[in-house]
Amino acid sequence: DTGVSQDPRHKITKRGQNVTFRCDPISEHNRLYWYRQTLGQGPEFLTYFQNEAQLEKSRLLSDRFSAERPKGSFSTLEIQRTEQGDSAMYLCASSLGWSDGGLGYTFGSGTRLTVV
C-alpha cells in the first residue's frame, strides 16, 4: 500500500465553477476524513466517514460542499459554485479509528485549490 493518495495535486478554477477532488485511503482503514488548511493555519475538520457512512459534517461545510464515499473505499469532495474563499489545501486522511493504538492519521499530500 502506498499510503493515502489525493488527486489532483493542484487545481486552478474560475469562480463559479464546480470542482471535484478524489481521495484513496489506505485500504484497511475504515475511517476517512477531509480537512481544509489555509496558509499558516492548522487543518480544519470538514467531514468524516466510517466505511460508507458520513457521520459528521462541520459547520464549515456549506451546502455548496458535498462528500461521498460510495463503497467505503475512495471518497470524493465536490465544491459547487466555487468562491475565492474556497482557495485552500484540501487534505484527506484515513485511520483505523480507535483500534489504531494511537498511531494516528495518515494524511495524503493534499489538493491545493486556487479560485481565480
Next chain:
Amino acid sequence: GQSLEQPSEVTAVEGAIVQINCTYQTSGFYGLSWYQQHDGGAPTFLSYNALDGLEETGRFSSFLSRSDSYGYLLLQELQMKDSASYFCAVRDRNTDKLIFGTGTRLQVFP
C-alpha cells in the same frame, strides 16, 4: 468546543533542544497528538500521549498534563530537516476526529 494554542514561531540552532508548548481548552478528548508538516507537504504523525507523562520516540518526546490542560513536544539534537510546522491535536472523545492547534513554525539555523 475545543481550542488549542501554540506559539506561532520558534527558532533554534542545530544541535540545540527546543520545546513547543500546547495549551488547550476542551470538553473531553482521548489523548494529545503531535504532527509535523513541511512546507507543501502532508502532516505526518509524530507522537501520541494517551496518559499523563512523557513519551519518548528517538529525538522527539511529548508530554501531557491533563490537570494543567497542557502538553509539549521536545525536540533534541536539532537538525536542519526539523525546520517545519508542528501541530498539537486532540482526538475528540465521541467522534475520533482530530482537532488541530494553531501550529508552531520551527526554524533551525546552522
